[in-house]
Amino acid sequence: MQDTLSNPIRHNRDWLQVIQSYVQLTKPRIILLLLFTTAGSLWMAANGQLDPKLAIITLLSGTMAAGSANTINCLYDRDIDQIMERTRSRPIPSGRVSPRDALIFATTMAIGSFMLLFTFANLLSACLAMLGIFFYVVVYTHWLKRHSTQNIVIGGAAGAIPPLVGWAAVTGEIGWPAWVFFALIFLWTPPHFWALAMMIRDDYASVNVPMLPVIEGNEKTTKQIMLYTLTLIPASLLLVYPLGVMGAIYSIFAVVLGGLFVKKSWQLMQVPDDLVMARSVFKYSIVYMLVLCVGMVIDSLPAMHSMMAYVQSVALGVLV
Incomplete structure (x- = not known):
């Protein structure tokens, strides 16, 4: 000490x-x-x-x-x-x-x-x-x-x-959409935190905290980061189908943000000892979650519901 x-x-x-x-x-x-x-x-x-x-x-x-x-x-x-x-x-x-x-x-x-x-x-x-x-x-x-x-x-x-x-504050219960959101953050946390742990691995090693990069090394850690990141896109889209609480706008956010996260995780896996790349993954993980939540809010707006209903009616009219 x-x-x-x-x-x-x-x-x-x-x-x-x-x-x-x-x-x-x-x-x-x-x-x-x-x-x-x-x-x-x-x-x-x-x-x-x-x-x-x-x-x-x-x-x-x-x-x-x-x-x-x-x-x-x-x-x-x-x-x-x-x-x-x-x-x-x-x-x-x-x-x-x-x-x-x-x-x-x-x-x-x-x-x-x-x-x-x-x-x-x-x-x-x-x-x-x-x-x-x-x-x-x-x-x-x-x-x-x-x-x-x-x-x-x-x-x-x-x-x-x-x-x-x-x-629960809004509905008085815990619905399936809340549990899916819970699972999404649960899956997002390891790649977010392990990228940080790679950057400060020596600090954790100095106090004997067994973070994954300290015990297993950066190469295995990046593979785990990639594995968890790959699960984020399908997990995030469960809110669209089968639950149906989110729509097309959110879907675009989820797919684009998830795709970029996978790309960055893949790049880190190619150079597991590159701490600059680890920092990039860590910073992007924050952006991912913040912007995904913004996508939820935008998709939930009543005006957005009205606009999407109008677009669907026009599309059906064209098809008929």
Whole structure:
């Protein structure tokens, strides 16, 4: 572990830095991606006619639940975060936030998330949000991360729960489209995270975290990335057929985005030690999920339904 000379204790200089430190604990860039998946599920469940109040409450609650889970993750991993170059400047290992204060912060957000969803949505969505925290903290962070190369595969279920929350908030149940969205994120997580793990393999090796690139090497990792990426196109199109909750616009998004993802994964498989290519795959994986969710929203808009119905009527008229 780093001593205080190589990793000196720092303190927040003012209230702005205090706020920045607590925001950093929540890992806001990860939260943003989770909110996109929640929003996509909300719109899909509401057929594009979403109650703005419910949307804001669900997204706010999702932010708090994810922030709580990420904060506890930072708290639990503070020993290895102090060693890894990428993470040693985080608020807890750097001394800007104490472990006690981080735990209070995380607990407060978890309770707030549950109460908001329970009060303004329903009990099912509130319980699902808490399940996401439990799965990320206990199953992934505590049980899998330091003990199995399948950590991110099984642990990816935690990041796939927000669409279930969004669907349940609107409908009060978990429909098949929500489960398909869950499966899509579950399949997307390994190629997304393994590409990152390839880039920082030495960091993970230094703290004995058995990420796949550390244990099996880059070549086998790229093959696994390719395998999971190939499943994304058929999985994403299940929302079109047989479920029928998405239409032609979304189909175009899914096929084009999935095709580009497969292409990039194939390129990485040809040069498994090229970290620049690994970074490209990692960045594109984020673009893939964000834009796919945008495609869901666009396809769900009432105006889009009207336009597609008009196009179909014209096409039928021409055929007749």
